[in-house]
Amino acid sequence: MVVAADPPHKHDENRLSANVRLRMLDNALNEEDGIYSSDVELKRGGKSFTVDTLAHFKGQYRGAELFFIVGGDMLENFPEWREPKRILSMAKLVAVSRPDKLRDMNALARSIEERFGGTVIVSEFNGPDISSTEVRRRMFEAEPVDDLVLLETEHFMYRSALYMPDEIVSIRSRLASVIRKKRLNHTMLTACEAVKLAHLYGVDTKKARLAAILHDCIKLPNKELLEYCEQHCYDISDEERKNPYLIHARLGAVIAMDEYGVKDPEVLQAIQNHTLGRVGMSMLDKIIYVADKIEPTRDFEGVDEMRKAAYDDIDLCMLMVMRHSAEYTQASGRAVNPATQSVMDYLKKEMEKNNGQ
Ligand SMILES: [Fe+2]
Ligand SMILES: [Fe+2]
DSSP states (O other), X not given: OBOOSSOTTOOOTTOOOHHHHHHHHHHHHTTOSSOOOBOHHHHHOSSOOHHHHHHHHHHHTTTOOEEEEEEGGGGGGGGXXXXXXXXXXXXXXXXXXXXXXXXXXXXXXXXXXXXXXXXEEEEEOOSOOOOHHHHHHHHHHTOOOTTTSOHHHHHHHHHTTTTOOHHHHHHHHHHHHHXXXXXXXXXXXXXXXXXXXXHHTTOOHHHHHHHHHHTTTTOOOHHHHHHHHHHTTOOOOHHHHHOGGGHHHHHHHHHHHHTTOOOOHHHHHHHHTTTTOOTTOOHHHXXXXXXXXXXXXXXXXXXXXXXXXXXXXXXXXXXXXXXXXXXXXXXXTOOOOHHHHHHHHHHHHHHHHHHHO
C-alpha cells in the first residue's frame, strides 16, 4: 500500500501530512499478514506520479508481474495521469468497483485499453461501503466511527484529534503543554469512549467530547495541586485537603470555564462530578464518569466486565466502578468519601426504577 506523498490530482487543503497518513496506515496494517506500507513516494519527494512509483517497483522486483490496484473512481481521469501508456506497459491496472458501477467501469476499462494498450481489469468489490469522507465528517461532528475503521485507527485519530474542529484541536494543544503525554492520551481516549456512550444513550455527543477532553485539565501531583490552589486563592475543604486528588474535578470545572472558555453548565457539571459522582447526576455526568474509568488504556482487573456493563446498563457500570474505587481507596489506607454511599444508594434506586419499567 503506497502512501501518496503529494497526489497531483487531488487538492485538499485539509489533507493530513504524508507522514501522519503513513503512521495511520502502519497502525491499520499492524495485524495484517502479507500487506505492507510503502514510503517510496515520501522518500522520492515532489509530486507523486504513479509512473515513477511503478518504475521503482519494476526495478526492485525484476521479472515480477505487477498489478496496480486503484479505486474505481480513479479510472475516470486515468488518461490525464502522467504517461498512461508507460504505466500500462509496466503493470496491469486493477480498478475495484462496486457491483452497481461494474457496467460503466468495464466500458471505461475497454476504452483505456484501446487508447493506451495494456490491460485494465475491473474487479468487483462487495465489502462494506466505507467512505473516508464519512469518517472525517463523523470525527468532526463527534459521531462514533467504530463501525467504519479499525479500533487502532479510531484510537489513533482520537489521540491526535484528527479531523476534529479547530476549537478541539487547540484545546488539545493547550493541554499538551500542561499535562503529561500519558494523561493527554487518557483524556483523548476518554473522549473516544464518551462519544460512543453518548451516542448510545441519546446524549449530545459534542458535549460529551468536550467534557471528556477537559475532565482532567488540572490533574497535577497532589503537592502541585495544593500549591496551585494557594496561589490562586482557591478554597479547599478539609476533605479535599486530606485527599487532594479530589480537588482536580471541582477545580477542573473552574479552569475549563475560566481558561478554556467553556460556558455550558452541563459540560462543567460533568467535569466537576467525574471523581465522586453525585445524587441525581445527569446522563452526561455518568458518561464522563464511566468513560474515564473504562477508556481503552485502562487495564485493571475487572475492567472488561465494566466495559460490557457500560453499554448495557450505565447505572450498573457506575456502581461497579464506584465499588472498585472504594475498595482501592480502603486498600490504600484512606477513608472512603462519605458521599460515596449515598450516590451508590441513589444508583441502586435508579436501577430498580428502570428495571421495574
Ligand atoms: Fe480525573
Ligand atoms: Fe481521568
